[in-house]
Amino acid sequence: MNRPIQPAQHLQSQVPVELQAPDIRPYRRVSAAAGTPAIDYLVRLESGKPGPHVLIQALTHGNELCGAIALDFLLQEDVRPLQGVLSLVFANVEAYHRWDPENPHGNRFCDEDYNRLWGDDVLKGPRDSIELRRARELVNYIDSADYLLDLHSMSAPCEALMVCGVREHGGLKAVAMTQGIGLPRWLMMDTGHSAGLRMIERGRFGDPRAKAVAALLEAGQHWERKSEAVARDASLRFLAYTGLIDRDWALSRCSLAPEQQRVIQVTEAVIAKTKSFQWLADYQGLEVIEHAGTAIAQDGDACLRTPYDDCVLVMPTRARFTVGNTMLRFGRIES
Incomplete structure (x- = not known):
């Protein structure tokens, strides 16, 4: 006879905070190249040579520290593109500045989820919020990228996962890119998000006929130390894959081996x-x-x-x- 099902208690992550939130204030205004838009916390690095525009974004959510650590690492290493343009974006800085390690769930966003706002109906609509103002400030710049890696982490302890988007809306090309990067182990194509359009699905990224490609890395649990290594190594391998930095230089700074990847x-x-x-x-x-x-x-x-x-x-x-x-x-x- 089957035993009755007994529900488990609601599970809140009790993972200790092992990461230190970096001070990103020095990156508020860094770009000095002619024609660079005057947008806070957007670091634009130009090679002076033809090539793609490659963009890495961190802090889509304010309590996801690993992305900010990865961008801080690249800047501390004085990364410079060999061709094209490299842009490093700290996104929801208003939420990030509210970070409190004693309440690590408390600053995911200020007013609403920054990664559900990327449809033109929302961006050009009448609503207002802290996140919408930031998205409207950045959208034209985001749209100019040829390659985009959006760095995230997860509330529960879990293996890293690359979210490649919807199969028929850019998912297959994001899978191909992630296979070229070599990690993480798990790649996922999904059905989109019912609450709103994500950045990786926007415009050319979500058009299977366009060359622009975007993927979203879930690097592991928000505050586990391994998420820092995953975000850093994925960023380095991504930049090497796009040809913006020397592959040997990138791999010498990686600590994780490439994975035998699986597609979900x-x-x-x-x-x-x-x-x-x-x-x-x-x-x-x-x-x-x-x-x-x-x-x-x-x-x-x-x-x-x-x-x-x-x-x-x-x-x-x-x-x-x-x-x-x-x-x-x-x-x-x-x-």
């Missing part, structure tokens, strides 16, 4: 329908559940079960239990 196709996102959503076990993310029909969560009276064999649990949310929030994505391993 998300088949559906699971949205919380009630305030009583509960996980039935302590899922960290990227677990492969062998059998279809395995119970994994309770949402009110409904039991959430895996839809097929060898189902990957992608980015289960452990910190934000609200109606309408994406709690989980189901994925199939393609390769």
Whole structure:
């Protein structure tokens, strides 16, 4: 006889803060090249030679420290492009400046999620917020990039993951780029986000016919030390892949070996329908559940079960239990 399902307690990340938030104030106004837009915390480095515009963004969310550490590392190493233009962007600095290691969940954003605002209907609409003002300030510059790497981290301890976007809207070219970079191990194409357009899906990035390509790195748990190494190494390998920096110079500063990569196709996102959503076990993310029909969560009276064999649990949310929030994505391993 089957035992009754007992819901696990809501899981808030209790990971200690192992990272030190860097002082980014010296980077408020760095670019001095002629024609450089006067935008705070945008560092533009020009080679003076033809080539692509390559952009790395950190601090899409204010409490995701590893990206800021990676950009600070590149600047401390005096990185310079061999061709084209390199742009390093510290995005949601208003949220970042509210960082408090005693309340590390408290400054993800100020008013709203900065990575749900990138549709023209929102950017050109009537709403106002701290995040929208910053997005409107940066959007034209973001649109000029040929390659974009957006550095993030996750609330729960989990292996690193490259979010490549929607298959038919730029996902396949982002997968190809990430395979050229060589890490992380897991690459994901998904179904987009119900709450709004992400930066990596915007304009040319989301057009499969355009050459511009973007991907979003989830480097691991927000404050675990390994997320710093993942963000740094991915950034270095990304710049080497695009030809902006010398490959040997980049690899000499990496500490992680390239991975045997696997591609996940998300088949559906699971949205919380009630305030009583509960996980039935302590899922960290990227677990492969062998059998279809395995119970994994309770949402009110409904039991959430895996839809097929060898189902990957992608980015289960452990910190934000609200109606309408994406709690989980189901994925199939393609390769």
